[in-house]
Each structure stands twice: as structure tokens, then as C-alpha cells.
Amino acid sequence: MKLPPINLTLKDLNTCNYDRFILKSTIHMQEGEFVANVAQSQSSTNKTHSLKGYTAYPGLFNAHDHLLGTYYPRVGNGPYICWKPWDNDLKASKIYEERNRLPIEQIYLLSYYRHILSGVTTVCDHIPHLINDKQIESAYIRIVEQYCIAHEMSSYELIWGEDHEIEIQKAKRYNIPFVTHLEEGFDEESMRGVEVLIEKQGLSSNAVLVHCIACSEQDISLIAEKKASMVWCPNSNLFMFDKTANIKSFLEKNVNVSLGTDSPMSGSLHLLDEMKIASSVYKDFYNEAIPAQLIFKMVTQNPATAFKLNRLIGKIEPGKQADLILLKSKKGSPYERLIKAGIDEIEVVIRSGVPLYFHEKHKHLFYPDSLLKTHYERVRVIHKNTSNIAYLIGKPLKLKKRIQKSARFNKEIDFFPIEAP
Ligand SMILES: [Zn+2]
The missing domain is CATH 3.20.20.140 (Metal-dependent hydrolases)
Known part of the structure; x- marks a missing residue:
């Protein structure tokens, strides 16, 4: 991936690992990993944002x-x-x-x-x-x-x-x-x-x-x-x-x-x-x-x-790859909340510190507009009767057109429900 990982601190959000749920936590991401705290010398490179009302889960x-x-x-x-x-x-x-x-x-x-x-x-x-x-x-x-x-x-x-x-x-x-x-x-x-x-x-x-x-x-x-x-x-x-x-x-x-x-x-x-x-x-x-x-x-x-990767992934904790997803918190079990979620409720997806997908309202968390323009496409993601404007890494709309050209008709694929905004 050509994009550099983003150094980011998220605070006031809940963190949900399989063995522990933490209210109002802080998550630091640096150089693609979760870290315990932001090193003094690098603190100025970490943008801090409050994500009150959200829960972070490890990437699935x-x-x-x-x-x-x-x-x-x-x-x-x-x-x-x-x-x-x-x-x-x-x-x-x-x-x-x-x-x-x-x-x-x-x-x-x-x-x-x-x-x-x-x-x-x-x-x-x-x-x-x-x-x-x-x-x-x-x-x-x-x-x-x-x-x-x-x-x-x-x-x-x-x-x-x-x-x-x-x-x-x-x-x-x-x-x-x-x-x-x-x-x-x-x-x-x-x-x-x-x-x-x-x-x-x-x-x-x-x-x-x-x-x-x-x-x-x-x-x-x-x-x-x-x-x-x-x-x-x-x-x-x-x-x-x-x-x-x-x-x-x-x-x-x-x-x-x-x-x-x-x-x-x-x-x-x-x-x-x-x-x-x-x-x-x-x-x-x-x-x-x-x-x-x-x-x-x-x-x-x-x-x-x-797959013998538990030193690298599987939890949000210091030393592991910064893979996470963000959903709005809801009352009740955070585990049930995730299982019941539709794709419209996944608002942010980050892998090794690089955002792969995010709803438009979160774009201030990430890169400047110039980088967003070159590395992402702004798309409409449709789920049942709702839709969200989001940024998706790469050229998904172009891919959809190329697939339709290869298939030789206007193929729609249910797990790829995107269109131009
Ligand atoms: Zn199989």
C-alpha cells in the first residue's frame, strides 16, 4: 500500500476486545501499530479526536x-x-x-x-x-x-x-x-x-x-x-x-x-x-x-x-497492528450490537493504520483533501433503504465499470452495493 499509516489518537470511545470491554478509552495508533501512549518526541504528529458515542472493535x-x-x-x-x-x-x-x-x-x-x-x-x-x-x-x-x-x-x-x-x-x-x-x-x-x-x-x-x-x-x-x-x-x-x-x-x-x-x-x-x-x-x-x-x-x-498471527492481530492492544473498525455505540451488549449490525453501520475501517473506508463525516480524522482525492473515491454505499456517502480506498467505481464491461452487461453485485454519489 502506498499510503503511509496515519498517526492518530482517538479518545472518549469504548474499546471492545473479546475478553474486555473498556468504557471511555483512548487508542493511540502510530506507524501502523497500536501503542500504549504517544512518545513525547512524536506527540506533535498525533492528531487527537474525541469519538464519544462510538465503539472500536478489532478489524474482523x-x-x-x-x-x-x-x-x-x-x-x-x-x-x-x-x-x-x-x-x-x-x-x-x-x-x-x-x-x-x-x-x-x-x-x-x-x-x-x-x-x-x-x-x-x-x-x-x-x-x-x-x-x-x-x-x-x-x-x-x-x-x-x-x-x-x-x-x-x-x-x-x-x-x-x-x-x-x-x-x-x-x-x-x-x-x-x-x-x-x-x-x-x-x-x-x-x-x-x-x-x-x-x-x-x-x-x-x-x-x-x-x-x-x-x-x-x-x-x-x-x-x-x-x-x-x-x-x-x-x-x-x-x-x-x-x-x-x-x-x-x-x-x-x-x-x-x-x-x-x-x-x-x-x-x-x-x-x-x-x-x-x-x-x-x-x-x-x-x-x-x-x-x-x-x-x-x-x-x-x-x-x-x-493462523498463528495472534502476536500481530486479533485485539486492540499495544504492539498489535492498528486494525480497527468503528460503530456507533448502542445500549446492551457490544458483541450483540456488532453481530446485529448491517454494513451501513460500519463507519470506519482501518488496517495497519491506513484507513480503507470511512463515512464522509469522519474524513477530518484522516488525510488532507489532496491525498483523499488521489487515493480514494467518494461513493454512495447502499444498504436496504438507506445509503451513506463514504470514502473507499482505490478506484471502486472504476472497478465496477470494468467488471460490467468484462461481464458485458450492467452487472450488479449484492456485496458491492456502491454507486457514484
Ligand atoms: Zn472452501
Whole structure:
């Protein structure tokens, strides 16, 4: 990113981490990080602003997506026995053909805006390194860079990395995550996923296991015992299979669970929707509420732990990257407040001290007009019957036009609801 991080002190606002909610706090950001206090020599470079009535949350982390699959609408006619027939339907569809008219750069840019507008500053892009390596550096959001990968553990998987054993050993050697779909289906092979993973010595604290919808109680116990992480994508699961993982059992066995949207061609529009769906699915299946604070942890601290980034992100605290989002405070639980929020309520999104998105009323917090003009576009963001004028980094309106040109008609995409003001 070419923009320098902004040195900024925000005071009188609430700070909401998963383990602590602080009223009337002060947040200092310097050189892209949160700091305990502003060093004497640098104090003059920090602008101080009162943000009374607002709550700051850490930037959200979407633990499972395929950025290359960022398109709309969803494709599929489930329930399927496993992901493979869905993948066949996807690849035979008109929407897939249409998506393939877009160059990779356009698809990736679109994915950044989908995330930014919903408060996400970090994403795990489950895709071969060969595809996203060139995108990571210029991405507005943070894409997890250090990971080993498999598509999944079956004989009919897509080949996304080296041999499973090699990827698994590499992950252990460098202590980085080994990310794979697992038990995403109910055919014989899918249901043996955990067993196969163990045979390949892949069930360890480096493993990040996505979906796990066919996992038995015994599988879940083994996952817990080995301290592997799990990523739950309820909306994508329900869309493709009419079923999702036994999440209550994962939680009761203290597995580190994160939330992911999967690509919008099978999953949620964005992470804010996924949080709402996670909450309602839990209620429907178990007839009890899942604490909002726990769902919040699944999009902040837990994915930071799973991807071994918790020294860098996941909380607003000194030493961590200055990733934050701002919403107006409301009465009641700050966690519920966030989960119930629509994209219209995310007023500011900052990643490593660089504002990615902000409602126009906050523009005085950031750069001079000359920089705003060159690095942002002023846009209207539409949500249901409301709309807000905001600044969005890069050239989103231009991107929308380029996408429409590539698609060869005036394509509208529900997770990219912007227009010229
Ligand atoms: Zn996936």
C-alpha cells in the first residue's frame, strides 16, 4: 500500500476486545501499530479526536474464503453428497462462465471491497500460492501469507499444493498453519477425513480444518486432543448440504473454532451475515443461544490463534497492528450490537493504520483533501433503504465499470452495493 499509516489518537470511545470491554478509552495508533501512549518526541504528529458515542472493535478476520471465487449470485442445487457434484454444477454454470470473463486482478479487487465494507481486515484465502502470491502485496486487506495447503484429503480432491505429507511436514517445520477442507460431505471417503489426516500425520496444532460436517463425536475428540483448529462455515454448508458441523460438540470439547464465509458462490454475502447466520443456526439446532461474545471471538482472537498471527492481530492492544473498525455505540451488549449490525453501520475501517473506508463525516480524522482525492473515491454505499456517502480506498467505481464491461452487461453485485454519489 502506498499510503503511509496515519498517526492518530482517538479518545472518549469504548474499546471492545473479546475478553474486555473498556468504557471511555483512548487508542493511540502510530506507524501502523497500536501503542500504549504517544512518545513525547512524536506527540506533535498525533492528531487527537474525541469519538464519544462510538465503539472500536478489532478489524474482523474471515477464516475461510476463496478470493478467486468472489462472484455472485450463488450457484447450486443441493443437497449434495459431497462438494464434488457442487463443483461440477458450478463449473458448468453460466455464472461461472461469466465470472471467468473477469481478469484475476478484478476478482481480487472485488474481494477486497466485499471484505472492507463488512469490517474485515484479514482473510485466509484458501487457494494455491501460485494464484494469490502476486495479489498479496498490493491487497488492501491482509491476506494470510504463510500457510501450507491441501484442497482436502480425498482421492478426488483438486491438487492445490505438493503431496499432503510434504505440506504437512513443512507446516510443522516452519510452525505455520496447514489448511485443508475436511469431511465436506457424506460419501465414504469424505467421512474418513480425520482418519486419513491422522495416517498422514497431519492432525496437529498446525492443522486448520474447514467444514468438518461429517465429523463424528470420536473425530471431534481427536481434533480436540491434538489441538487442531476448526473453521465453521454454516451458511455454505446449509446451502450445499442442508447440514452443518456439530458445532456444539466442537465448542464443548474446547476446539479453537473460527468463522468463515466460504466464497460467495456458495456462502454468505459477507462476514457480518455469517455471524448472524451462525447465531440463528445454533438457536435452531440446539434450541439455545450461542453467546454473541463467543461468535465475536470466532472472527477475532480464534482465527488469529489458528493462523498463528495472534502476536500481530486479533485485539486492540499495544504492539498489535492498528486494525480497527468503528460503530456507533448502542445500549446492551457490544458483541450483540456488532453481530446485529448491517454494513451501513460500519463507519470506519482501518488496517495497519491506513484507513480503507470511512463515512464522509469522519474524513477530518484522516488525510488532507489532496491525498483523499488521489487515493480514494467518494461513493454512495447502499444498504436496504438507506445509503451513506463514504470514502473507499482505490478506484471502486472504476472497478465496477470494468467488471460490467468484462461481464458485458450492467452487472450488479449484492456485496458491492456502491454507486457514484
Ligand atoms: Zn472452501
